[in-house]
Amino acid sequence: MDLLDRGRMIRVSGGLLFLLLLSVIGCAFLGPVPIDFSQVIRFSGSNPDADILFRARLPRVLLGVAVGGGLASCGVVLQAMLRNPLACPQVLGVSAGASLGGILGLIFLSSRLFFGGQTLLGEISGVPLASFAGALLSMILIYRISLIHGRIHPYQLLLSGVIFNAFVSAVIMFLNSIVDFYQAQGILFWLMGSLSTRAYLTVAFIWIYVLAGFFWLWWHGLSLNLITLGEEAAMQLGVDVAKVQRQLFLASSLIVGAMVSVSGMIGFVGLMIPHVMRRMVGSDHRILLPASFLAGAIFLSWADTLARVLFAPAELPVGIITAFFGGPFFLFLLYRGERKKVSL
Amino acid sequence: MNGLKRIFAVHFFLYLLSVLFGCEAVAQETLSTTRGTVIPRKIVSLAPSVTETLFALGLGDRLVGVTTFCNYPAEALRISKIGSYVKPSIEAILAKQPDLVIGISGITDQETIKQLERLGLKTLVIPLSSLRDIFGSIRLLAQVTGRPGRGAELLSQVERQLGRVQERVEKAKRRRVLMVVGLRPLVAVGPGSYIHELLTFAGGMNIVEGSTQPWVRLPLEYVIAKAPQVIIQGVMGSERDSPGQYWKDLSSIPAVQEGRLYSYASDKILRPGPRIGEALEEIARLIHPECFDRSYGRKDKEHRCGPS
Amino acid sequence: MNPAIEIRDLTFSYGDKSVLQGVSFSVSQGEMVGLLGPNGSGKTTLLKILSMVLAGKGGVKLNGREIQNYGRRELSRLVAVVPQENQVNFPYTVAEMVSMGRASLHGPFSLEGKKDLEIIRESMRLTDTLLFADRYFHELSGGEKQRVIIARALAQEPQILLLDEPSSFLDIRHQLELLELVRKLNREHGLTVLSALHDLNLASLFFPRILILRDGVVCQDGPPQDVLTPEVIHQVYGVEVRVFLDATTGRPIIFI
Numbered sequence: 001m002d003l004l005d006r007g008r009m010i011r012v013s014g015g016l017l018f019l020l021l022l023s024v025i026g027c028a029f030l031g032p033v034p035i036d037f038s039q040v041i042r043f044s045g046s047n048p049d050a051d052i053l054f055r056a057r058l059p060r061v062l063l064g065v066a067v068g069g070g071l072a073s074c075g076v077v078l079q080a081m082l083r084n085p086l087a088c089p090q091v092l093g094v095s096a097g098a099s100l101g102g103i104l105g106l107i108f109l110s111s112r113l114f115f116g117g118q119t120l121l122g123e124i125s126g127v128p129l130a131s132f133a134g135a136l137l138s139m140i141l142i143y144r145i146s147l148i149h150g151r152i153h154p155y156q157l158l159l160s161g162v163i164f165n166a167f168v169s170a171v172i173m174f175l176n177s178i179v180d181f182y183q184a185q186g187i188l189f190w191l192m193g194s195l196s197t198r199a200y201l202t203v204a205f206i207w208i209y210v211l212a213g214f215f216w217l218w219w220h221g222l223s224l225n226l227i228t229l230g231e232e233a234a235m236q237l238g239v240d241v242a243k244v245q246r247q248l249f250l251a252s253s254l255i256v257g258a259m260v261s262v263s264g265m266i267g268f269v270g271l272m273i274p275h276v277m278r279r280m281v282g283s284d285h286r287i288l289l290p291a292s293f294l295a296g297a298i299f300l301s302w303a304d305t306l307a308r309v310l311f312a313p314a315e316l317p318v319g320i321i322t323a324f325f326g327g328p329f330f331l332f333l334l335y336r337g338e339r340k341k342v343s344l
Numbered sequence: 345m346n347g348l349k350r351i352f353a354v355h356f357f358l359y360l361l362s363v364l365f366g367c368e369a370v371a372q373e374t375l376s377t378t379r380g381t382v383i384p385r386k387i388v389s390l391a392p393s394v395t396e397t398l399f400a401l402g403l404g405d406r407l408v409g410v411t412t413f414c415n416y417p418a419e420a421l422r423i424s425k426i427g428s429y430v431k432p433s434i435e436a437i438l439a440k441q442p443d444l445v446i447g448i449s450g451i452t453d454q455e456t457i458k459q460l461e462r463l464g465l466k467t468l469v470i471p472l473s474s475l476r477d478i479f480g481s482i483r484l485l486a487q488v489t490g491r492p493g494r495g496a497e498l499l500s501q502v503e504r505q506l507g508r509v510q511e512r513v514e515k516a517k518r519r520r521v522l523m524v525v526g527l528r529p530l531v532a533v534g535p536g537s538y539i540h541e542l543l544t545f546a547g548g549m550n551i552v553e554g555s556t557q558p559w560v561r562l563p564l565e566y567v568i569a570k571a572p573q574v575i576i577q578g579v580m581g582s583e584r585d586s587p588g589q590y591w592k593d594l595s596s597i598p599a600v601q602e603g604r605l606y607s608y609a610s611d612k613i614l615r616p617g618p619r620i621g622e623a624l625e626e627i628a629r630l631i632h633p634e635c636f637d638r639s640y641g642r643k644d645k646e647h648r649c650g651p652s
Numbered sequence: 653m654n655p656a657i658e659i660r661d662l663t664f665s666y667g668d669k670s671v672l673q674g675v676s677f678s679v680s681q682g683e684m685v686g687l688l689g690p691n692g693s694g695k696t697t698l699l700k701i702l703s704m705v706l707a708g709k710g711g712v713k714l715n716g717r718e719i720q721n722y723g724r725r726e727l728s729r730l731v732a733v734v735p736q737e738n739q740v741n742f743p744y745t746v747a748e749m750v751s752m753g754r755a756s757l758h759g760p761f762s763l764e765g766k767k768d769l770e771i772i773r774e775s776m777r778l779t780d781t782l783l784f785a786d787r788y789f790h791e792l793s794g795g796e797k798q799r800v801i802i803a804r805a806l807a808q809e810p811q812i813l814l815l816d817e818p819s820s821f822l823d824i825r826h827q828l829e830l831l832e833l834v835r836k837l838n839r840e841h842g843l844t845v846l847s848a849l850h851d852l853n854l855a856s857l858f859f860p861r862i863l864i865l866r867d868g869v870v871c872q873d874g875p876p877q878d879v880l881t882p883e884v885i886h887q888v889y890g891v892e893v894r895v896f897l898d899a900t901t902g903r904p905i906i907f908i
Contacts, residue, residue, distance in 0.1 A: 001747045001773065001785040003764055033569035048568050048596035055594060056564035083741050177431045184430060186526055189561065194529045196564060198590070219760040226755055228742050233735065236703045237808070238728035238756030283742045286763070308563045313554055315529075315563040 004284045012281055016294035020065065023298045027061045027305040028053060032312035055198065062203045063262070064195045064304045064318075065297040068269055070210040070259050072296025074252040075270030076277075076289055077217050080224045081248055082154045085278075088271035092157075093164025094139050094253045098260035100168045101134015102127055103175055103187050127190075128261040135257025138164060143249065151231070152245040192317030193264035195304045206262055213255040214293055220244055221286035228283070266319045268326030269296050275330065383490040384443035384466070391429050391448045393472060393617030395420050397485055398446075400618040401494050408440040416619075434459055444488070448472050472616040473558060475541045479503075482618065498618060505621025506545060509628045513547030515650045516632045521548035522572040522599070525559060525614075527590055530567070534560035538616055546628035547635070548574065568597060574631050575599040577607045606630045654716030656681045656812050656844040657702065663868075664697055664708035671697050672708060673868030679846055681811075684838045686859030687848040690889055693865040695848035696736075699814050702846070703733045714812065725756040732805035734815040738797055740789060746800050747785040750776055753807030775806035779833060795826030802833065813837065815847035819854065827851070831858045856880055856903045864888055880904045 035049040071089055078087040089095055105127040146156040176184050223244045226234040234241050273296045281291045303321040310316055388409035389395040395414040398407055404419050411429040414420045427433035431453050437445060445460055449471045457467050470484060471477045479499060486495020521543050523533040533539045537558035543550045551570035552560050591600050599605055629636050635649035657679040664672040671694040679685050687695050700706040704727055712719040754768045776782040779799045798818060805813060819827035835858055837843045849855045855862055856876040864872035866888050872879045885893050894907045
């Protein structure tokens with residue numbers, strides 16, 4: 001009888017953590033521009049190699065870790081909540097709302113220094129804040145719509161997410177048509193996702209935020225298992241389904257909102273990683289969540305490295321890399337794994 | 345058969361143009377005729393640079409419709425607007441009953457152009473990616489509107505302006521330049537843009553290479569590695585960042601060390617129109633200030649206009 | 653000793669459709685009661701109210717305590733439910749499914765301990781499912797799945813077992829096996845059982861006491877011989893049947 005035990009938790013988490021560490025180091029080493037490591041530790045004067053490693057690459061890689069982990073764990077939670085293995089963070093209209101907020105920010109605020117001449121937390125200026133505001137507003141709206149008798153109905157949640165996405169897409173297209181050419185380019189670039197960041201302060205803030213959110217989700221690991229059995233079954237097994245759903249919705253919305261605010265739309269991570277990890281570590285969410293978090297972090301760091309390297313000197317939007325590799329890989333999994341997996 | 349002959353003549357004339365100026369660019373443009381070759385009296389412009397060129401050719405009074413972004417010269421503001429230049433309003437254009445509608449290839453919406461043609465309007469779509477395209481556009485617009493003389497004048501005026509600037513900086517050692525159009529994400533002018541050519545004429549060397557795109561999204565490490573000596577931040581959309589903020593702790597970049605970080609409002613530079621001469625001068629002043637201002641700076645070698 | 657289940661004047665409506673209109677009965681500890689009634693008579697609703705999935709108006713007491721005073725987790729250690737259908741979209745093993753019955757005893761981040769494992773194993777042994785502990789739940793047959801769900805219910809260590817038409821989707825062999833298992837659990841382990849059923853003969857065979865719900869109230873309550881008569885069946889279901897008493901079992905057999 002093979003149930004989840006402490007030993008397996010430690011082995012899986014430890015193994016993935018180690019891989020993550022290797023990835024962070026590896027991705028910091030790699031890039032379109034070769035750097036001379038012997039120069040990196042020199043502290044004198046101008047040091048382009050150190051600048052590249054510490055000011056250009058490392059913040060990105062670290063941000064990728066947080067964003068990848070955040071998106072993957074939200075994917076796991078949403079798939080459980082909606083009882084649908086095809087759910088992903090984009091299904092929550094929250095990311096659409098965040099995009100809309102970000103675009104409005106680009107048009108009207110765009111990097112305008114906030115808070116009287118000082119950017120907040122090193123880099124978070126008007127645009128990410130506008131984006132997050134968009135996320136919050138849409139979260140509240142969707143929450144209101146999906147809440148029936150104190151319970152969040154997965155069906156309502158899904159539908160309202162779809163409609164929200166469609167509506168916001170329409171608004172985005174409209175905005176795109178009335179701004180000038182260069183703004184339109186800017187909007188497009190922002191939408192496609194980017195992990196480029198400079199401020200360690202921002203990265204640290206996002207890390208704390210994502211880790212807090214992740215633990216909040218992980219806290220509900222056992223309840224997540226039960227929720228996948230159905231709301232009634234979960235209730236009968238002792239879960240306060242209404243309360244847990246509300247908390248899961250809030251936590252994942254807040255995480256996704258922040259991710260989109262900081263790095264634009266990066267798809268496929270939240271869809272693919274939970275699937276892959278489910279095949280590798282099983283469906284018990286107590287281990288699936290941390291495993292997905294770590295795997296998502298690893299995946300996104302490498303995807304970003306590829307984004308930097310593939311078409312040098314140009315940098316591809318990381319969302320393209322994730323879609324490009326994620327899509328076919330996912331199809332391949334579906335094709336091959338049908339035997340083991342239950343059909344939808 | 346007169347009509348057909350005329351159509352043939354126009355097409356042959358265009359063929360000659362393309363042979364003479366060697367622009368595959370000109371061959372790319374489409375000139376649709378339904379009523380034969382008539383000197384257009386009522387023109388709709390779908391791009392600010394076209395508007396500027398037409399005004400410079402003295403044809404401001406023939407313009408009956410411009411885009412909401414056409415703001416130069418001041419008279420253009422008084423012409424009625426037919427929409428944005430990515431997606432202009434077909435109805436507004438139709439209402440003006442123009443003899444000719446002029447757009448830019450690659451930027452003006454293709455569907456809109458096709459629609460206008462189907463509705464019987466004459467359209468002209470010109471490329472404006474390179475400097476050659478810009479010169480070509482001045483010539484073409486001058487021909488099509490029956491002002492070849494004025495066109496030639498304007499052209500030599502612009503060429504003179506360009507030449508003057510080039511003379512000033514030709515002795516100076518080339519400086520590596522990065523021209524940024526956006527910071528988040530970091531997007532720079534690439535070899536596919538006419539601005540790249542302007543940078544070269546201005547005595548600079550665009551650090552972006554290996555791409556054919558007009559705008560290239562760059563990872564920061566690339567910029568650090570290429571060590572630009574001048575960073576010019578053209579403004580994309582409504583960004584108004586002070587350039588110092590973003591670059592200030594990247595002390596290994598020469599531009600940062602020497603304080604050659606400049607911010608620049610976009611309207612002049614980002615318009616492939618008759619003001620590129622002025623644009624070039626402004627760029628050159630940023631790249632080689634020592635060649636324009638005798639009293640510039642200190643006595644050391646770097647600050648004299650000439651090879652060091 | 654408090655009755656396991658005590659219901660007084662229970663009413664419930666879905667919107668303005670009234671389903672239960674004053675149900676009253678009580679079930680003593682260790683009883684095995686069958687619940688019959690035509691479709692829509694409120695059997696499932698009643699069971700859902702007893703497991704706090706729905707809330708009705710009126711008195712519902714479990715083990716002498718008002719049901720509202722139970723916390724959900726506490727309740728799941730008292731009452732276990734075997735629902736009609738088990739559609740699971742995720743690949744869980746049988747062992748994982750059964751272990752979820754222990755969930756109410758665990759806080760966040762805690763894993764199953766030795767005692768839990770023992771109980772899980774025992775539950776599976778009783779239901780003859782230990783054999784497929786590591787197989788995937790969704791790969792099992794209907795009958796096997798039902799047994800696993802019962803194992804899960806047993807893992808909750810309940811005193812009361814509620815079943816909602818548990819044998820609806822099973823073939824006759826599995827129907828009999830399942831009800832024999834339930835009877836064994838009732839007789840040998842003292843579980844109080846309340847099961848909704850649609851098959852009159854199975855109800856007659858296995859349940860010493862039968863309640864019939866109709867028009868939102870309990871219209872019959874007693875042993876099968878008294879309750880399952882042609883008159884009653886005609887009144888409740890609107891069909892003509894013939895009823896014979898089986899000499900061996902003493903239970904009525906209904907012929908259509």
